[in-house]
Amino acid sequence: MSPVTLRTSRDLPPTSRSLDTMEWNHTGSWRFLRPRYQDKVAPCAEACPAGEDIARVQMLLAQGAFDRAWLRIREENPFPGVCGRVCSHPCEAACNRGEFDAPVSINSLERFVADHARRQGLAPPPAEPADSGRHVAVVGAGPAGLTAAHFLRRAGHDVTVFDAREEPGGLLRYAIPAYRMPAEPLAWETGLVMSGGVRFQPGRRLGEDLGWDELSRFDAVLVAVGHWAPAPLGVDGEDLAVDGLALLEDVRRGRPPEVGGRVAVIGGGNTAVDVARTLLRLGAEPVVYYRRRLRDMPALPGEVAELREEGIEIQTLLAPARIAARDDGGLDLALTPMAVLDEDGGQRPRVVPSGHPEIAVAVSAVVTAIGARPSPGTPAAGLDPDGSEAVALHLRRIRPRGEWAERPPVFLAGDLVNQNRTVVAAIASGKEAAVVIDAALRDRALGDAWSAIRVGRKGAVSLNRLAGGDRAFRLDHVVRYDDLNTIYFQYLERKKRPRITLDERRTGFDEVHLRISASLALSEAERCFHCGQCDHCDNCYLFCPEVSVRRDPRAETRQIDYDYCKGCGVCVVECPRSAMVLEEEPR
Amino acid sequence: MPIDLPPSERMTSGHLACPGCGAAIAMRFVLKGLGDRVVMVIPACCWSIIAGPFPYTALKVPVLHTAFETGGAVASGIRAALDVKGDHETQVVTWAGDGGTFDIGLQSLSGAAERGEDILYVCYDNEAYMNTGVQGSGATPEGAWTTTTPTGSPKATRKKDIMQIMAAHAIPYAATASIAYPEDLVRKVQKAASIRGTKFLHIFATCPTGWKVPSEVSVGLARLAVQTRIFPLYEVEDGERYTINVEPKGYLVDAYFKAQGRFKHLTAEDLERIQERVDHGWSRLEALARIA
Numbered sequence: 001m002s003p004v005t006l007r008t009s010r011d012l013p014p015t016s017r018s019l020d021t022m023e024w025n026h027t028g029s030w031r032f033l034r035p036r037y038q039d040k041v042a043p044c045a046e047a048c049p050a051g052e053d054i055a056r057v058q059m060l061l062a063q064g065a066f067d068r069a070w071l072r073i074r075e076e077n078p079f080p081g082v083c084g085r086v087c088s089h090p091c092e093a094a095c096n097r098g099e100f101d102a103p104v105s106i107n108s109l110e111r112f113v114a115d116h117a118r119r120q121g122l123a124p125p126p127a128e129p130a131d132s133g134r135h136v137a138v139v140g141a142g143p144a145g146l147t148a149a150h151f152l153r154r155a156g157h158d159v160t161v162f163d164a165r166e167e168p169g170g171l172l173r174y175a176i177p178a179y180r181m182p183a184e185p186l187a188w189e190t191g192l193v194m195s196g197g198v199r200f201q202p203g204r205r206l207g208e209d210l211g212w213d214e215l216s217r218f219d220a221v222l223v224a225v226g227h228w229a230p231a232p233l234g235v236d237g238e239d240l241a242v243d244g245l246a247l248l249e250d251v252r253r254g255r256p257p258e259v260g261g262r263v264a265v266i267g268g269g270n271t272a273v274d275v276a277r278t279l280l281r282l283g284a285e286p287v288v289y290y291r292r293r294l295r296d297m298p299a300l301p302g303e304v305a306e307l308r309e310e311g312i313e314i315q316t317l318l319a320p321a322r323i324a325a326r327d328d329g330g331l332d333l334a335l336t337p338m339a340v341l342d343e344d345g346g347q348r349p350r351v352v353p354s355g356h357p358e359i360a361v362a363v364s365a366v367v368t369a370i371g372a373r374p375s376p377g378t379p380a381a382g383l384d385p386d387g388s389e390a391v392a393l394h395l396r397r398i399r400p401r402g403e404w405a406e407r408p409p410v411f412l413a414g415d416l417v418n419q420n421r422t423v424v425a426a427i428a429s430g431k432e433a434a435v436v437i438d439a440a441l442r443d444r445a446l447g448d449a450w451s452a453i454r455v456g457r458k459g460a461v462s463l464n465r466l467a468g469g470d471r472a473f474r475l476d477h478v479v480r481y482d483d484l485n486t487i488y489f490q491y492l493e494r495k496k497r498p499r500i501t502l503d504e505r506r507t508g509f510d511e512v513h514l515r516i517s518a519s520l521a522l523s524e525a526e527r528c529f530h531c532g533q534c535d536h537c538d539n540c541y542l543f544c545p546e547v548s549v550r551r552d553p554r555a556e557t558r559q560i561d562y563d564y565c566k567g568c569g570v571c572v573v574e575c576p577r578s579a580m581v582l583e584e585e586p587r
Numbered sequence: 588m589p590i591d592l593p594p595s596e597r598m599t600s601g602h603l604a605c606p607g608c609g610a611a612i613a614m615r616f617v618l619k620g621l622g623d624r625v626v627m628v629i630p631a632c633c634w635s636i637i638a639g640p641f642p643y644t645a646l647k648v649p650v651l652h653t654a655f656e657t658g659g660a661v662a663s664g665i666r667a668a669l670d671v672k673g674d675h676e677t678q679v680v681t682w683a684g685d686g687g688t689f690d691i692g693l694q695s696l697s698g699a700a701e702r703g704e705d706i707l708y709v710c711y712d713n714e715a716y717m718n719t720g721v722q723g724s725g726a727t728p729e730g731a732w733t734t735t736t737p738t739g740s741p742k743a744t745r746k747k748d749i750m751q752i753m754a755a756h757a758i759p760y761a762a763t764a765s766i767a768y769p770e771d772l773v774r775k776v777q778k779a780a781s782i783r784g785t786k787f788l789h790i791f792a793t794c795p796t797g798w799k800v801p802s803e804v805s806v807g808l809a810r811l812a813v814q815t816r817i818f819p820l821y822e823v824e825d826g827e828r829y830t831i832n833v834e835p836k837g838y839l840v841d842a843y844f845k846a847q848g849r850f851k852h853l854t855a856e857d858l859e860r861i862q863e864r865v866d867h868g869w870s871r872l873e874a875l876a877r878i879a
């Protein structure tokens with residue numbers, strides 16, 4: 001911009017009045033610090049084992065862009081309708097809003113988006129043709145196997161999923177009760193995986209209807225058959241007890257057992273809670289016996305709370321000692337009172353018999369839910385630390401030795417390898433499997449690539465980052481509460497999840513949690529701080545003393561005009577959500 | 588909730604304020620609150636320089652640069668001239684620093700207020716004579732370093748309460764405002780502009796250079812001044828009716844003082860005394876607001 005210049009006295013105006021603005025004066029040359037827009041990692045996204053772009057999803061939701069929010073989740077996780085129901089949601093525990101008032105209801109919102117997508121019949125963009133020429137076998141159609149299959153197919157491979165049962169879903173379909181995970185939303189999401197080009201072969205049980213001769217014709221094999229074998233109780237009369245997982249499966253297959261009267265449920269995990277609540281709905285009077293204390297139960301706290309609301313009794317510090325048949329057809333369950341031995345070390349304390357006399361209870365049945373073991377047919381080498389090696393956080397590979405030297409690379413994922421056997425950890429495992437197998441099939445070493453595709457420091461993998469999407473350009477800094485300028489946020493109550501009545505819950509298998517309304521979803525999503533994500537609030541623009549933030553309201557972009565920006569940094573500090581950085585000016 | 592301000596922009600880039608200048612931010616917001624029909628009077632102050640040298644200007648409104656002590660008088664004259672022309676709509680706005688308001692311009696301001704001139708007098712307060720290199724003014728707070736109140740003997744007296752002085756003139760509208768609360772600020776500008784008579788706006792405007800603070804905290808520090816009750820946001824109508832506009836969180840004053848180089852010599856006892864003073868001032872203000 002060339003300014004008006006006065007060369008001779010004749011150029012002077014009649015009075016001393018200004019003839020031009022100051023815009024000729026490029027004050028950018030004063031700058032020694034440079035502000036820059038820079039999206040960062042939100043703590044929720046870091047904490048999500050599936051690496052969902054949660055902060056961005058909330059932003060889209062708050063804008064009413066429900067379809068885009070759904071697609072955004074599906075970039076990282078093909079199962080929002082599943083996770084919106086059964087996820088342990090570590091995202092909420094990490095949510096910065098928790099330090100302000102209460103965490104954002106991320107889980108309810110995920111469920112909302114997924115239900116919205118299903119009701120609207122949204123379709124993901126069609127998959128590219130499977131033109132890599134490579135064929136992958138996935139054994140086990142649970143969350144790990146299907147997630148791997150979905151992303152491998154998207155990566156251009158031909159994928160066949162085998163499962164012992166008729167329908168895909170694994171424990172989501174055949175264990176978790178319908179009041180938590182109804183069949184329909186699951187079938188819709190597994191259906192999308194299949195319509196994306198994944199082949200499904202039902203009724204193929206590894207080691208029975210599916211052998212290694214057939215699997216060896218593939219270029220890679222992923223085994224994700226989960227834990228379905230019951231763990232032994234190790235007490236006399238244990239064959240009189242019923243396996244909890246088998247009971248849950250019977251119910252989900254529409255063959256509920258005849259039950260009534262007092263039924264003892266042994267265990268303290270999610271399966272025990274699922275079994276007890278299922279028994280209640282079938283008309284029995286379940287009592288949960290757990291060897292440790294209430295607070296030590298590994299089941300999700302929310303599930304335990306709902307179980308107690310439904311009036312189910314939990315008796316703690318009692319371990320089964322013996323089961324014996326009674327003449328009236330019932331059972332006698334003898335229980336040993338336990339005492340906590342030590343608090344320190346590990347999360348769950350050790351317990352030992354307290355020395356108090358045994359307790360005997362008369363029950364109509366005993367159901368065990370004390371954990372499960374790898375399903376039969378799982379290759380022993382894969383579970384053996386010598387026979388296999390960890391190739392990612394949730395993935396093992398069988399060492400190509402002996403008979404395995406002749407076979408394609410074989411990987412194990414899901415509950416078979418996970419310490420933390422949650423659905424979302426299985427999905428995380430499936431994602432890692434897809435990344436590793438794709439790289440192996442393309443003869444690409446991953447090496448340093450891991451750090452570039454993980455989200456923060458907790459190990460979640462982002463396929464958006466892998467593909468060089470927008471998340472690849474985020475600064476690898478996790479936004480903490482102190483990074484935020486919380487003065488710009490107001491206290492807003494966390495929305496409660498609506499539920500069906502207690503009576504309905506006690507007598508039927510209807511889904512307990514209802515979908516939140518669109519208006520509730522909008523206002524809950526508005527609670528999100530959008531940590532580290534520019535949401536165009538315009539504070540940078542408004543507070544700039546140099547009027548040097550340029551907006552293009554249509555394209556919704558902000559740009560700093562470095563011709564004038566003096567580098568004061570006010571914009572960076574006034575950004576409520578830490579979506580900017582202030583750096584030394586490059587010389 | 589995003590901050591909602593009028594989109595109009597009557598200040599240009601390229602001006603000569605220091606990085607992070609609160610007076611520049613204040614000017615931008617005030618212009619957003621005023622319409623097109625404005626004549627601005629700027630007595631000697633930083634803004635005499637910031638706006639740029641002849642023949643340039645960073646302000647897209649008519650401005651008269653005038654002598655240091657004349658803010659109230661020149662505005663009165665322009666008002667009279669406009670009235671003679673039959674123009675009763677154009678707002679005459681004086682834009683003066685704290686030195687030009689609390690000290691040397693006090694008589695002309697007082698005269699204008701006493702006559703009830705229909706003008707809007709804006710004092711942007713950076714708590715010293717900044718343009719000439721940080722000399723202490725009547726607005727410099729107790730305990731502050733300036734070049735005329737050096738660290739060895741910092742400002743011994745208290746900041747003048749200009750709002751009480753203006754309230755004592757029983758003008759229709761006087762209000763405090765802060766660059767950290769732009770919506771409140773713009774609302775007050777608009778309200779003042781809608782009232783006939785003498786209106787006075789006292790705007791807190793951080794001076795990173797003179798206060799020895801990093802430029803990026805400019806707005807944050809102004810916010811802290813409000814939240815610590817050091818600079819409460821309130822309005823006084825007809826010299827009587829007090830309304831507090833922002834309920835401060837009531838943080839201890841330490842956070843505000845410790846952030847600034849100009850206060851770094853203050854001892855714990857000094858801060859305790861200042862805290863008492865601030866608490867007293869706040870309860871007095873609350874009492875006044877209750878009467879109204």
Ligand SMILES: Cc1ncc(C[n+]2csc(CCOP(=O)(O)OP(=O)(O)O)c2C)c(N)n1
Nearest residue numbers: 631632633655684685686687715716717718
């Ligand atoms: C009568 C007179 N005395 C002194 C000056 C020099 N002078 C110009 S600006 C200024 C300081 C103004 O201080 P303030 O009103 O607080 O505005 P600031 O510079 O801080 O923005 C001084 C002393 C002058 N212009 N006229």
Ligand code: SF4
Nearest residue numbers: 044055095096529531
């Ligand atoms: S406030 Fe939003 S972005 Fe921040 S942690 Fe919580 S959900 Fe994530």
Ligand SMILES: [Mg+2]
Nearest residue numbers: 684685715717
């Ligand atoms: Mg001053």
